[in-house]
Each structure stands twice: as C-alpha cells, then as structure tokens.
Amino acid sequence: MTRADLIRSLQELGFSEYEAKCYIALLGEQSQTGYSVARASGVPRSKVYEVLEGMVDRGVVIANHGEPTQYAPLSPQELIALRRRETEQSINSAEEGLKQFAASGVNRDLIWDVKGHNEILDRLREVIGRTRQLLLLQLWAEDAPELRDALADAAERGVEIIIIAYDDPQLAFAQVYLHEPGAEEVTREHGGRWIILSADASEVVAGIVSLGHESRAAWTAHPGLVMPITEEIKHDLYIAELLAAHRDVLEASFGPGLQKLRDRFAQSAQTSFAVNGR
Secondary structure (H helix, E strand, O other): HHHHHHHHHHHHHOOHHHHHHHHHHHHOOOOOOOHHHHHHHOOHHHHHHHHHHHHHHHOOOEEEEOOOEEEEEEHHHHEEEEEEHHHHHHHHHHHHHHHHHHHHHHOOOOEEEEHHHOOOHHHHHHHOOOOOOOOOOOEEHHHHHHHHHHHHHHHHHHOEEEEEOOOOOOOOOEEEEEEOOOOOHHHHHOOOOOEEEOOOOOOEEEOOOOOOOHHHEEEEEHHHHHHHHHHHHHHHHOOOOHHHHHHHHHHHHHOOHHHHHHHHOOOOOOOHHHOOOO
C-alpha cells in the first residue's frame, strides 16, 4: 500500500487529510514535537498544532505538555480497536433509533392486511422485537416454536410476557395460562388456529395461521382495534384466574370448562376458517 493509499484508508476511518498525514508521520517515532511533525508530514506549521490537539481530544494521539510539547500516536492496533468500538456503537445506536422510528411511524389510522403463514409469523416477530414492556398473546402450542427465539429475546430485555395457550407451549420464561377447553376441542369446533398479540397495548396482530399461504391477519396501531383486542385477551386471563381460584363453584353452575356459557353464547353457525379465512 502506498502512502497515498494509506491516507485514503485513514480518511475512510474519519481522519481528515491533515490528520492522516500527521498520524503517519508520528508512526515509528517514540514522540515528536509539532515542528517535527510538520516537517515530516508536509502539514503547514500554521495548522499542525491545531490538527494535533484535535487528534489528542479524539484520543488518537497522546500529548506530553512539557517544553516543548511532545506527541505520540495511538498504536495501529489500538486505533483499529477504537474505531471498531465506535463503529459498532454507532451501528447499534442507529439500529435502535430506526426500530423506534419505524414503530412510531406505523400509521395509526390504517389496518394492514398480512397474507400467508410465514408472512404473519415474520410480522409477529417484528412486533415482538420492538416491544418494551408487556406482551399479551394467545397462541396454539403448535405455533410456539416459531416465536420462541423472539419471545426469549423480549424476556431477556425485561418484557413481561403473558400467554393464553391452547396446550402447553413450553415457554418457561413466560407466564402461561392454559385455555379451557384445550386445543383439540377448539380446533375441532372452529376448524383452525389463530394468534392474537398485543404489544405494549399500542399495537396488535391478530389472525388465522393454519391455512398456509391462505392464512390472513390484521396488523394495526389503530386505537379502535388495539383497545378491544387487548381487553379480549385480558378477559380470557380473568376467566383463567377465576377458574384457578373457584373452579368447583363455577363449574357447578356452568359445567366443565364453563361449557354451558359457551353453548349459550355460541353462534348459530360455526366459524369455518376454511371458508371465512379466504
């Protein structure tokens, strides 16, 4: 690599041309005065002290302020390590800022139609990835493995995760309530599986996930849907807590798993995902 190539490489690391020339001039010497650096680098004496002190402030040059002041470079290994840390910090900061901006940029007046099983799971993972405080979720155990990593990362960030599950999803980091009736009976009754997610009570994804590429879901931050969908999950949680505390009394009145209530309010026609999911 020629000296000119090295100067260009240093400029790509954030050095000005004068800074790159000064740094190269300092390499190989224990220390130098500003006058010596100016002679070796070709940087004008009228500029060299300003350039060197700026490099001292940035931590790439060390100064011994005696008579006269002596300057020494950060070693190449330390310089590259410093630049690598700074670059990683910048990337991480930009990534976090972009995530927050993207989340805040969701048009709260729109309801987005998400089509396809894989596309719905991708959107769920995206929303989980920007959740900061609370995730409320309804899902089948069958779908839990596809969200496990995203949910585990959220739990690691300190997000509280509460799940109404159709059979045990085996997510030890989450607070799980098993839905009654279980997955087999509900699937037989309705003909398919769904997932409902509320993130920080500000964004929801809800839809059918058992129809392959015909699966459909809605994703929105519209408060007219976020609030009732979030409350729907909460009401299932209330029922789970009531059954845990007062099962004998409740089932004496309403049958096992509150079947009498379910029958009373059942639709006259059973929901069919195979028809209505299209």
